[in-house]
Amino acid sequence: MSGELLALEKAVAEIMEIASGMGLDFFPLRLEVVPPEIMYTFGASGMPTRFAHWSFGKAYHRMKAEYDYNLSRIYELVINSNPCYAFLLDRNTLLQNKLVVAHVLAHNDFFKNNAHFAATPRDMIQRMAANAERVEAYEFEHGREGVEKILDAALALQYHINPRLGRGKASPGSSSARGGETPNHARRQQEEEKEDLLYFILENAQFLADWERDLVAMVRGEALYFLPQLQTKVMNEGWATFWHLRIMRELELPEAEALDFARLHAAIVQPNPQGLNPYRVGLAIFEDIASRQGIEKIFEVREVDDDLSFFRNYLTPELIDILDLYLYARAGDRWVVVEKDWRRVRESIIATKVNHGFPFIRVKEEDYGRRGELFLEHVHDGRDLDQLYLEKTLPYVFQLWGRPVHLETQMEGRTVIFSYAGRAVEKRG
């Protein structure tokens, strides 16, 4: 082992000691030092072992270019798994690695203890590797284009899923009707299924071949795995930032490193004028809870909450003011701040977290017009859908359903129905 790795090893041992002394509870840690190409490959698809798809290549290309032009860089990538795998960029300095390891340990603790991650398989690396092999076999058997069509369609709908349904039942050929349940329960189950487009398609689409169904189930399973990370982005980053600060303070850093650390930390938490920096906002909320209700309270919060309840319960008017949060909108060809009132700001922030940030779309009828057509409804919450995106996504639903599909929504206050039957999207209403 090189001198650099030895120094890192010593630092990691110290950091873990401090972290567990502070009460963090994590899975065993597997650190791997990798070159940028590898880091960005993993970053692009979220996992070292994911199936091949052009969209990951697109993300990889962009991230790699940004790295090459020195615009941005990922210092670490951590996988929700047991043991917990984390990847460090081989260009990192020792100080950067110390910060990253402290940060990663808190993520690790979060994965292990937050309730929303409880159902995620901790051996997803292996499962995704097996999925990737199946995708490759299907490509060999049915052609790359055919596989890509199904993957494109399934990926477009991947976050219209309902985590309460779990993963196992939506396997090919299984039936949703199970005996021994009360009628009430069965009815609720049916409602739940209608809120999960991929599940509903898996159970009810008539024209999917087994291998196509398998691909859709695969995408759904992987989306279920990633979903808690979407639901807890702000909390998770806030938690990790909260702890990396404290752990780094405990380390006896040489003066030069202390300065580097201050600079790095400042970059991580700088405000984003056109978005919400989860590191900054999450950190501020955890600091606020800890100062008012004690450190035990934040351990409880990290166990039970997700971003939605986190904002509902702990984003106070004072925090909104201190964080200088606002709403902005388009005015002509400029973005302009339009709202500073804390109630409105809070309401909008909470809205971005409802249904993990995606429009709530559910099945209204599965046999529309008694022609086996799928009728979806968008439950409008005051925010219109992006029409171009809608018109480009509806054909994906059709691709999977195999019969004409419809989507009802509201635009500019009026009810409209978009339909697609294989030719062009039609708009009525």
Next chain:
Amino acid sequence: MTLDFTITKEDWSLYRKGELDRARHQEKVREAIRQNLGDLVTEESILLPQGEKVIKIPLRSLREYHFRFDLEKGRQVGQGRGQTQVGDVLGPVGSAEGGGSGAGDQPGSDYYEAEITLAEVEELLFEELALPNLEEKKSVETAEGVEFREIRKNGLWSNIDKKRTLLALLKRRALQGQPGFGPPKPDDLRFKTWDLRLTKHSNAVILAMMDTSGSMGTFEKYLARGFYFWLLRFLRSKYEQVLVRFLAHHTEAQEVGEREFFTKGESGGTRISSVYQLALEIIARDYPSTAYNIYPFHFSDGDNLPSDNQEAARLARELAGVSNLFGYGEIASKGNGSTLYDLLGELEESRFRRFLLREKGDIYGALRWFFGQAGSPAGGLR
């Protein structure tokens, strides 16, 4: 508790997933570009002489579509550094915010562009084009430089090969039983001599003709310039050397420089036969068709003196006879072809093609029509 951790650093050089996925993406990008060729060919930034040679094109087909909220309509959350007030301007719409988190659902962050170089456009475009009536011409030899390839006993003193001269001297003395140096004799001297390096290649000449009469405006010239830009590049990709002669005409024709050719504007009428006559003279004088591939192209709005039409058509036939391909492009921004255009249609010459251009995008159509793959002219009859 025990600290359970490992740190490893492995050799990842064989792990190619990122690059393989990227290759898949690049394939789709190329496909999208191919579908956009018509627009790219008329891209002004490419056609300008000092223009950027890398252009950006939006690739709508490679967005990852999903159901999402209309970000342009709604209100978004942002954060300032303190004291932000209602009415503060954050920036222009369309400025892509970098946002390190990669959330992607920020306004303006979705505009996906691919960069493409002139060379890439060429490669894709020229894949679709072919040279009609290609013939073996007597190849021309040109000297491209000199090579020292031979040693002789006499030559220029400045080209003396000292090393070989000394070796010859030593060898001679050794044979005579007198090892070592001595005064050189004329027979010891060695000189390097050179040969001209001759290469054989076939040449092409473009006779670029354009109507510069008053009725040809900026738009018409833009189309002609765009066409000639690609024509020159295309022929250069096929021939070693491509010469271009610029012939401008109104009622009279004259040879002009490139700059003048594209900027010249004169008032008065048009006599197209004048430029065909000049072209024929130049060919007869400078470009024997046994040695040259000849490509006369003429752009006009077709507004010819009626009395000249028959004569122009006659000369056009003659011109086609000595050319590989004679193309006539009529820029009819207002409507249909002129009398001359119809008249030229009667020219059943396999070496003649005509095309009507109505808008910018037709440059691409013209290229495909004039240089369509054998048998199936890609542009369609106009």
